[in-house]
Amino acid sequence: MAYDEEQARRSRVVVETPNERREVVHTQSVRDNNGISAGMVGVLVVVAIALITMLVLFWLSSQPTTDPALTAQQQPTVVQQPAPAAQQPPVIIQQPAPVQQPAPIIVTPPAGGTTMPAQSATTTNIDSTVQAAIDKRLTDDPEFSTLGITASVIDGKVMLVGTVKSEELKAKIERAVKQIKGVKAVDNQISVIAE
Numbered sequence: 001m002a003y004d005e006e007q008a009r010r011s012r013v014v015v016e017t018p019n020e021r022r023e024v025v026h027t028q029s030v031r032d033n034n035g036i037s038a039g040m041v042g043v044l045v046v047v048a049i050a051l052i053t054m055l056v057l058f059w060l061s062s063q064p065t066t067d068p069a070l071t072a073q074q075q076p077t078v079v080q081q082p083a084p085a086a087q088q089p090p091v092i093i094q095q096p097a098p099v100q101q102p103a104p105i106i107v108t109p110p111a112g113g114t115t116m117p118a119q120s121a122t123t124t125n126i127d128s129t130v131q132a133a134i135d136k137r138l139t140d141d142p143e144f145s146t147l148g149i150t151a152s153v154i155d156g157k158v159m160l161v162g163t164v165k166s167e168e169l170k171a172k173i174e175r176a177v178k179q180i181k182g183v184k185a186v187d188n189q190i191s192v193i194a195e
Helices: 038-062 068-074 118-140 167-178
Strands: 006-016 021-031 150-154 157-164 185-192
Touching: 118 150, 118 167, 157 167, 167 185
Parallel strands: 157 185
Antiparallel strands: 006 021, 150 157
């Protein structure tokens, strides 16, 4: 606020006490808030700048873009030579059409519906059959079903994982798995934990 907007009010109060008499001067400043404050002016300036920026960006986005490379591809070049005394037609030189990329090659799978080699598909079918037989043997046997032994089959090779209480039980599980048709080898990773 400006200094001349400020008005001072003074008042005098006389205070009497039993021992003395004293005069107290009280001054109070009052500001006149009829004008616009500096904060309000700052806010108005920021809002005005934001509006101008938005208008300029809108105007720029509505302008058509002219890319010289695109314009050169789209329009043929016309070169006109000055005509001699006899009228000749103008010479028109056209640029060649843009080079197009060759069409993509589409490879269709064979009529069987699979892109896997026949041997790999057969091996997968055999492995899943062996896996199912092993799982059935382990769950049907009352002694093996409570142990939580897991088996995984890859190319006829079986890996056994789990824990048992004795070496005899470990060997018994291995023998049972080796008896299943399609099992080529057994990797027995079963741990023996003695109580």
